[in-house]
Amino acid sequence: MQVDHAIENYLYHIQVIEQKPLSTVKSYKNDLKKYQKYLKELNIINIEEVDSLILLDFITSQNHLAKSSQAHLLTSIKNLYNYLFINHNINNEVCNLSIKMSKTNLPSFLSFDEVQLILNSFDENEEKELFERLMIQLIFVSGARVSEVCDLNVKQVNITHKLLRIIGKGNKERIVLIDNDTAKRLEFYYSNIRVKWLKGKDSNYFFVNNVGKKVNRQYIYKIVKRKQQELGIKKEISPHTFRHSFATHLLDSEVDLRSVQELLGHSDISTTQIYTHIQNKQLKQAYMKLKRANKEIKDEKI
Secondary structure, eight states: OBHHHHHHHHHHIIIIISOOOHHHHHHHHHHHHHHHHHHHHTTOOBGGGOOHHHHHHHHHHTTTSOHHHHHHHHHHHHHHHHHHHHHHOOOOGGGGOOOOOSSOOOOOOOOHHHHHHHHHTSOTTSHHHHHHHHHHHHHHHHOOOHHHHHTOBGGGEETTTTEEEEEOGGGOEEEEEOOHHHHHHHHHIIIIIHHHHHTTOOOSBSOBOTTSOBOOHHHHHHHHHHHHHHHTOOSOOOHHHHHHHHHHHHHHTTOOHHHHHHHHTOSSHHHHTHHHHHHHHHHHHHHHHHHHHHHHHHHHHO
């Protein structure tokens, strides 16, 4: 089977047959486009011509990416070959390859004060700034993924009962409660700003921008990066940082790990456990500071 046809068939399968979220399909498509381009440069036409050495060379050529991104790339390709084996009886040894993660990169997070600093920096006299603040605030108070916020349907937002019905990875649904302030902001946006921006048009998406189009992840990413630069925030942050902060603050408040897993929509609790590593790191840093302070006091006495 030709490489182009194999990838097209697979993407059609996950989008139409498996009905994976659009964000997942786009993610796989981006990975497989890179792979497709690489094979084309090698003049490989048929997918059966690829062996593990070719794939290994491809992954190695992507060493400018983070280990986690390389691992995601490999997963996308493995899923392609699993599909080809099951549906087209095309066997391949590439499924045996794996990438060793050298170390776990702990996600960055923001303190409550840092989150408030960012939220309060938006000009609430401007509709667009109110809208931008609302999306960032919603990620923080709900722990939703950026793609989940972008994909929110009007019917998934219940302002009266202050809850969101979020459709996550694997089409799994979870219910998340929101606070009074966020609910009021959602109501104001929906009843005043959104109506004005749609200009009589209709949209199933809850969040639309000032030209009535669905908001994408890049838009929210640019908001966060702009605020990082404006406020001189040194640590690297992204929209996902607010989700990490949500999880970290819950654990700091002694919410049990299983409940945090449910709220984040993690299928595997080992993914959630990374936030306990953040807590351990904080404790270690606090201990080291205390140890240094004690040493300085002893030195002064001497």
